[in-house]
Each structure stands twice: as structure tokens, then as C-alpha cells.
Amino acid sequence: MKLKNETRKDEIIKTAAKLFKEKGYSAVTMRDLATEMGMKAASLYNHINSKQQILKEIIISLAEEFTTGLQEIQKSNKSNIEKLRDIVKLHVNITSHNTYGMASLNNDWMHLEEKLEYYLQLRSNYEDEFRNIIQQGIKKEEIINENIEVMLFSILSTLRSLYLWIPKKEDLNPEELSQQLSEVLINGINKKID
Amino acid sequence: MKLKNETRKDEIIKTAAKLFKEKGYSAVTMRDLATEMGMKAASLYNHINSKQQILKEIIISLAEEFTTGLQEIQKSNKSNIEKLRDIVKLHVNITSHNTYGMASLNNDWMHLEEKLEYYLQLRSNYEDEFRNIIQQGIKKEEIINENIEVMLFSILSTLRSLYLWIPKKEDLNPEELSQQLSEVLINGINKKID
DNA sequence: CAAGCAAACTAACAAGTGTTAGTTTTAAGA
DNA sequence: TCTTAAAACTAACACTTGTTAGTTTGCTTG
Numbered sequence: 284m285k286l287k288n289e290t291r292k293d294e295i296i297k298t299a300a301k302l303f304k305e306k307g308y309s310a311v312t313m314r315d316l317a318t319e320m321g322m323k324a325a326s327l328y329n330h331i332n333s334k335q336q337i338l339k340e341i342i343i344s345l346a347e348e349f350t351t352g353l354q355e356i357q358k359s360n361k362s363n364i365e366k367l368r369d370i371v372k373l374h375v376n377i378t379s380h381n382t383y384g385m386a387s388l389n390n391d392w393m394h395l396e397e398k399l400e401y402y403l404q405l406r407s408n409y410e411d412e413f414r415n416i417i418q419q420g421i422k423k424e425e426i427i428n429e430n431i432e433v434m435l436f437s438i439l440s441t442l443r444s445l446y447l448w449i450p451k452k453e454d455l456n457p458e459e460l461s462q463q464l465s466e467v468l469i470n471g472i473n474k475k476i477d
Numbered sequence: 478m479k480l481k482n483e484t485r486k487d488e489i490i491k492t493a494a495k496l497f498k499e500k501g502y503s504a505v506t507m508r509d510l511a512t513e514m515g516m517k518a519a520s521l522y523n524h525i526n527s528k529q530q531i532l533k534e535i536i537i538s539l540a541e542e543f544t545t546g547l548q549e550i551q552k553s554n555k556s557n558i559e560k561l562r563d564i565v566k567l568h569v570n571i572t573s574h575n576t577y578g579m580a581s582l583n584n585d586w587m588h589l590e591e592k593l594e595y596y597l598q599l600r601s602n603y604e605d606e607f608r609n610i611i612q613q614g615i616k617k618e619e620i621i622n623e624n625i626e627v628m629l630f631s632i633l634s635t636l637r638s639l640y641l642w643i644p645k646k647e648d649l650n651p652e653e654l655s656q657q658l659s660e661v662l663i664n665g666i667n668k669k670i671d
Numbered sequence: 672c673a674a675g676c677a678a679a680c681t682a683a684c685a686a687g688t689g690t691t692a693g694t695t696t697t698a699a700g701a
Numbered sequence: 702t703c704t705t706a707a708a709a710c711t712a713a714c715a716c717t718t719g720t721t722a723g724t725t726t727g728c729t730t731g
Contacts, residue, residue, distance in 0.1 A: 291677095291678085305587065306503075306587060306588075307501050307502075307503055307584070307585075307587075307588075308501075308504075309500075309501055309503035309504035310502075310503035310588065312717080312718065312719080313718080313719060313720080314717090314718085314719095322678090322679065322680090323679075323680065323681080324719080324720085325679090325680075325681080325682090325720080325721080325722095326678065326679050326680070328719095328720070328721080329677075329678050329679075330678085333719080333720080334719065334720090364667065390501070390584055391501075393499065393500060393501075394500075394504065417666075420666075424668055425667075425668055426666050426667065426668055427666055427667070427668050429657060429660065429661065429666070430649075430657050432642075432646060432649075433649075433654070433657045433658055433661055434661055434666050436635070436638075436642045437635045437658065437661050437662060438666075440634050440635045440637075440638035440641075440642075441630070441631045441634045441635055443634075443638070444630075444634035444637070444638065447634075448626075448630045448634075452626060455624075455626075455627075460627070463623060463624050463627045464627055464631065466623065467623065467627055467628055467631050467665075468631060468665065468666070469665050469666060469667045470665040470667050471661075471662065471663050471664040471665030471666075471667075472611075472614075472620050472621055472623070472628050472632075472662070472663060472665075473558065473619075473620070473621070473663045473664050473665075474618055474619060474620055474621050485707095485708080506687080506688065506689080507688080507689060507690080508687085508688085508689095516708090516709065516710090517709075517710060517711080518689080518690085519690080519691080519692095519709090519710075519711080519712090520708065520709050520710070522689095522690070522691080523707075523708050523709075524708085527689080527690080528689065528690095
């Protein structure tokens with residue numbers, strides 16, 4: 284019964300993500316989405332259960348991708364600075380192949396209903412693990428002993444905003460971008476006199 | 478005719494900004510806003526012309542504040558690194574006294590109607606001036622000769638996300654925050670071995 | 672060709688939207 | 702106390718919202 288290819292549903296979700304990025308979840312109507320899909324609003328319901336479900340699928344799958352990605356990084360026994368570089372790569376990679384979805388993750392999570400609490404849990408755990416890496420880095424004297432929250436906020440804000448910039452800089456491939464971004468985030472922009 | 482104190486209108490705009498931050502412009506109804514103000518929706522129209530006008534006033538005044546702030550910084554003959562520190566201060570200060578409005582500026586600008594083009598112009602000019610400072614900094618050998626767009630993006634993303642973090646870190650006053658943030662953005666988090 | 676079924680359609684719904692018109696309340700100044 | 706104007710109210714509007722029910726279309730398989 285549920286063994287079909289589901290490609291039509293996927294198309295709808297992808298198209299929805301694109302529209303959500305442009306106008307936000309609340310401003311996109313099922314009729315907007317249907318028009319973009321070349322069909323009538325009621326027909327969407329042959330493939331999806333509700334508007335809410337679309338949002339949920341977009342956001343939760345991405346949030347879980349980040350969670351498992353970070354767990355993977357945590358497992359390794361690289362230095363903490365190396366782990367940070369891997370986190371940058373994780374964000375660049377996930378964002379590169381789903382810039383639309385990342386907009387919803389960042390801006391429309393508050394419109395999740397049943398899954399809101401779960402999302403907030405994932406997010407909070409992610410930040411805790413991230414904070415841990417910085418903390419360990421300070422302890423091991425790889426990272427400067429400054430305000431952890433400021434460092435966490437600064438790096439994470441940049442990574443969370445990637446969805447806004449990656450589409451505009453298509454000349455930069457994910458490899459290069461990760462490399463250069465890590466450099467800037469870790470070493471700053473200041474020219475040291477040496 | 479227009480010489481009154483306008484405090485009621487200001488209250489409405491402030492309350493609207495708060496709600497817009499929580500749910501986004503589109504998801505906030507005039508009835509939500511009225512309830513929060515302790516009145517009926519129709520009564521709001523004794524003070525404002527439309528929902529759209531509220532958004533416009535929130536966003537445009539902030540955008541202009543940034544524009545004039547940056548122009549002021551540009552006028553000085555400080556080093557480019559010092560100018561960057563001033564930009565950080567500018568963002569921290571404006572965001573500190575209007576975190577709600579900053580959410581709209583970042584997330585709801587696309588719902589501006591007549592003023593959309595003007596907003597985009599201000600924003601684009603701001604980015605150009607910011608880019609110029611980095612460019613000059615590279616030329617004068619104050620800033621590393623790396624990808625300008627990556628540095629611009631990285632710093633600006635952090636500054637634009639401040640509205641999300643400042644309310645959660647009330648223990649950090651604007652002075653301290655600006656100082657520490659500048660340090661991290663300019664010098665990175667890497668512990669140099671010296 | 673016939674049957675079956677996924678996926679489109681039309682029509683309609685109940686609820687909610689921004690906003691207007693017209694009326695009543697409130698409070699300050701004469 | 703009376704007047705006046707600001708600011709609240711009630712009622713209603715035309716339109717849009719997400720979603721459901723029931724029907725038709727068109728492909729795939731026997």
C-alpha cells in the first residue's frame with residue numbers, strides 16, 4: 284500500500300520548501316503551492332495530509348540530519364579544532380543540497396505544532412554538543428579562553444545563515460567554501476604581523 | 478493635526494514588533510495584536526492606517542538607522558579594523574534597544590509592498606559600503622588577503638543574528654558584548670602558539 | 672476491451688482575514 | 702456642568718484560508 288515511489292509527494296515538498304523560503308510558511312497558501320505545481324489545491328491532498336505535515340517533513344528531516352552528522356563528528360578522536368572544521372563542512376554540505384529547506388528550519392520552526400517540542404529538543408542538544416567541543420578545545424588549549432557563548436553564537440550564526448548566501452555564490456564549490464569559511468571562523472580576518 | 482504625542486501608535490508598533498518576532502508578520506492577525514493591546518481589532522485603526530504600515534515603520538526606520546550609522550563610521554579616518562569594530566558596536570547598540578524590530582528587518586522584509594524596493598536599495602548599499610571597508614583593509618594590509626565575500630558574509634551573518642541572542646544573554650552588557658564579539662570576529666578563536 | 676486505481680478535477684464548507692461604517696464611552700478644558 | 706474630540710466599541714463586509722466530498726480522467730494490467 285505504501286510501497287510506491289513517492290516522487291510526486293517529494294516534488295510537492297520540494298516546491299513547498301522553495302515557496303516557504305520566498306515568503307515564509309504562513310504566507311504561502313495551498314493554492315499558491317498548487318499553482319506552482321500546475322494543479323488545483325484540492326489535488327495536493329491526494330499526496331499529502333496537511334500543510335502542517337509538509338512543514339514537519341521539511342524541518343524534522345533536516346534537524347535529524349544535523350543531529351546524526353554531529354554525533355558522527357563527536358565519535359572521532361580528532362582535535363577539537365578539526366571537529367569544528369568538520370562541523371563547518373557538515374553545514375555547508377547539508378545546506379548546499381537543500382537551501383530551501385534550510386530557510387524553513389531557520390525561520391518557520393515556530394509553526395510546527397505536534398513536533399515543536401521534539402524539534403526544540405534536537406536543537407538544544409545540538410547546541411549543547413557544539414558548546415562541549417568549544418569547551419574541550421579551551422581545556423586542551425587549542426582555543427582561546429574567551430567567552431564560550433560569544434564564540435558559539437558567532438560561529439553558529441554564520442553557519443545557520445549559509446542558506447542565504449550559498450545560492451548567490453554558485454562559483455564557490457562546497458569544498459572551497461568549507462575550507463575558506465573554516466579559515467575565517469577559526470583564525471579571523473586580522474593580518475598578523477610576522 | 479499631527480502634533481500629538483503619538484504614544485499610543487508607538488505602543489501598537491512596539492507590540493506588533495514583539496508579535497512579529499514570535500510568529501512572523503503573516504501569522505500575526507490584527508485580532509492577535511488587538512488582544513495583546515487589550516482592545517478590539519477595529520480600534521487599532523484609530524491609530525494606524527493598515528497592518529502593512531506597521532511593518533513599514535518597523536523596518537524602514539531601522540534600515541535607515543543602519544544606513545546613517547555606517548555613513549558616520551565611513552567619515553572617520555580610523556583604520557579599517559577600527560571601522561569594523563565600530564560596525565560591530567553599531568549592530569550591538571541598535572539591536573540592544575530594538576530586538577523585536579530586528580526580527581522583522583531580517584525575516585519579514587519581503588512582505589513590504591510599496592517600500593520593498595527602497596528597502597532593498599538601502600540593504601544593497603549597506604553591503605557595498607561594508608565590502609569597501611574590507612577591501613580597503615586588505616589593500617592597507619590590515620586584513621588578510623582572502624575571499625572578500627566569505628569574510629563579509631561571515632561577519633554580517635553574525636551581526637544580523639544578534640537579535641536572537643541578545644535577549645538570552647542579558648548578563649552581557651552592550652559594551653562587553655561588542656568588545657568580545659569584535660575580538661572573535663577579527664582575531665578568530667584559534668589559540669596561537671607564541 | 673474491461674477493470675481498477677492513482678491522481679487529477681469541481682464544488683463547497685466553516686472559519687478566519689483586514690478593514691470600514693457608524694455608535695458609544697471616556698476624560699479633559701471651557 | 703456642558704462641549705468636544707480622542708479612542709474605544711459593535712456589526713458587518715468581501716475575500717481568503719485549509720480542507721473535504723464526490724466525480725471524472727487517464728494510464729496500466731489482465
